[in-house]
Amino acid sequence: MHTTNSDSFSLERSHQLYQEAQQLLPGGVNSPVRAFRGVGGEPVFIERAAGPYLYDVDGHRYLDYVQSWGPMILGHTYPAVVEAVVAASQRGFSFGTPTQAESELARLVIDCVPSVEMIRFVNSGTEATMSALRLARAYTGRNKIIKFSGCYHGHADMLLVQAGSGVATMGLPDSPGVPALTTQNTLTADYNNAAEVEELFARYPDDIAAIIVEPIAANMGLVPPAPGFLEKLRELTQKYHAILIFDEVMTGFRVALGGMQERVKITPDLTCFGKIIGGGLPVGAYGGRREIMEMVAPVGPMYQAGTLSGNPLAMAAGIATLKELRQPGQYEELERKGQRLEEGFTKALQDNKVDAIFKRIGAMFCLYFSHEPVVDYTSAKRSDTQQFARYFWSMLKQGIYLPPSQFESCFISLALDDAMIEETIQAAAASINA
Numbered sequence: 001m002h003t004t005n006s007d008s009f010s011l012e013r014s015h016q017l018y019q020e021a022q023q024l025l026p027g028g029v030n031s032p033v034r035a036f037r038g039v040g041g042e043p044v045f046i047e048r049a050a051g052p053y054l055y056d057v058d059g060h061r062y063l064d065y066v067q068s069w070g071p072m073i074l075g076h077t078y079p080a081v082v083e084a085v086v087a088a089s090q091r092g093f094s095f096g097t098p099t100q101a102e103s104e105l106a107r108l109v110i111d112c113v114p115s116v117e118m119i120r121f122v123n124s125g126t127e128a129t130m131s132a133l134r135l136a137r138a139y140t141g142r143n144k145i146i147k148f149s150g151c152y153h154g155h156a157d158m159l160l161v162q163a164g165s166g167v168a169t170m171g172l173p174d175s176p177g178v179p180a181l182t183t184q185n186t187l188t189a190d191y192n193n194a195a196e197v198e199e200l201f202a203r204y205p206d207d208i209a210a211i212i213v214e215p216i217a218a219n220m221g222l223v224p225p226a227p228g229f230l231e232k233l234r235e236l237t238q239k240y241h242a243i244l245i246f247d248e249v250m251t252g253f254r255v256a257l258g259g260m261q262e263r264v265k266i267t268p269d270l271t272c273f274g275k276i277i278g279g280g281l282p283v284g285a286y287g288g289r290r291e292i293m294e295m296v297a298p299v300g301p302m303y304q305a306g307t308l309s310g311n312p313l314a315m316a317a318g319i320a321t322l323k324e325l326r327q328p329g330q331y332e333e334l335e336r337k338g339q340r341l342e343e344g345f346t347k348a349l350q351d352n353k354v355d356a357i358f359k360r361i362g363a364m365f366c367l368y369f370s371h372e373p374v375v376d377y378t379s380a381k382r383s384d385t386q387q388f389a390r391y392f393w394s395m396l397k398q399g400i401y402l403p404p405s406q407f408e409s410c411f412i413s414l415a416l417d418d419a420m421i422e423e424t425i426q427a428a429a430a431s432i433n434a
């Protein structure tokens with residue numbers, strides 16, 4: 001029986017496996033946030049998943065609001081996706097040749113996202129953003145880029161820049177091992193502060209190749225763009241002949257079929273994808289205007305390659321996932337679920353007189369334990385992470401699996417039904433009350 005009983009909640013088997021893993025893998029993990037450092041304690045080892053649920057090695061079942069950090073929007077082991085991947089695997093794992101599946105997934109993305117006229121598939125979001133920036137630099141013949149504090153674009157050297165505040169903060173590496181030389185062309189500005197970006201352009205009118213931005217900042221919790229912010233970025237990049245890159249690795253196919261650019265009706269020059277377009281297998285992509293994409297080798301001189309890029313299994317998972325998402329009513333359904341959750345959380349906060357901020361866009365949400373509006377990285381960091389940790393563990397014990405950090409977004413999947421959403425609200429009310 002997979003039940004979650006908070007009185008006898010034990011993660012003994014996870015604990016044993018974690019001891020072993022820590023001897024073999026740094027921190028016992030292959031990606032840092034999985035280690036639960038943001039909430040204290042030790043990570044839960046998962047054995048399997050199905051639909052809305054994760055099942056851990058100690059016999060607990062959880063409603064999954066992490067969804068492998070975004071990809072599993074249909075829920076786990078979705079039959080059409082499983083069938084597509086099994087069928088592809090029987091035809092061979094990888095050929096290193098062109099396959100029709102690559103064109104099929106390309107066409108699906110191009111149909112859904114009008115700003116994308118051509119696309120190149122890679123294996124991760126990190127590869128997508130670093131390649132898009134190389135392309136923007138190749139196309140403009142300029143070196144500097146602008147990124148925003150608190151926006152995460154993967155772990156490429158030039159993007160690992162400390163969230164320094166203030167205009168014209170020259171890039172200081174955020175990690176040892178990143179030479180200052182690789183980040184000296186990375187300029188940072190505060191999210192939602194278009195005036196800072198304007199000043200950067202005034203200072204370096206001929207040197208800025210691109211702005212890269214998360215159109216919803218979802219790696220510092222969930223910070224929506226202020227009205228006019230993204231519009232101003234579009235205007236400035238046009239004025240100064242720089243490339244506007246929307247990093248929709250998280251928001252693509254998440255907040256609308258056409259991503260956040262569909263919702264705000266802005267056409268970026270390049271878009272980065274990942275997460276959902278791989279349906280849970282490793283896929284990233286960058287795409288955009290044909291004229292720019294034709295700079296990419298072998299048509300143009302900008303080199304970028306990958307042994308497993310466009311992998312048949314990964315393409316099959318992506319195609320099956322996007323086809324399901326294209327069925328009528330899917331995003332309306334996600335919106336409806338999101339709204340119900342928002343109403344429930346908001347009421348629970350009011351009833352319990354808890355000072356916290358619930359943010360949501362479509363099927364993404366975040367609960368900040370903060371009294372002040374969260375509009376950028378500085379304000380996001382003022383949240384009470386200790387209170388978040390208590391909330392996190394209380395939810396886990398009630399069978400609700402949330403991201404183990406205040407600064408990650410939660411995701412709603414199509415597999416969650418109304419009763420599960422009610423269960424989540426009840427658990428949240430109990431957690432914030434305690």
Ligand SMILES: *Cc1c(COP(=O)(O)O)cnc(C)c1O
Nearest residue numbers: 124125126152153154249250274
């Ligand atoms: C997850 C993420 C990335 C990095 O993708 P990986 O596949 O982890 O390399 C880049 N940008 C954004 C906005 C992301 O959320």
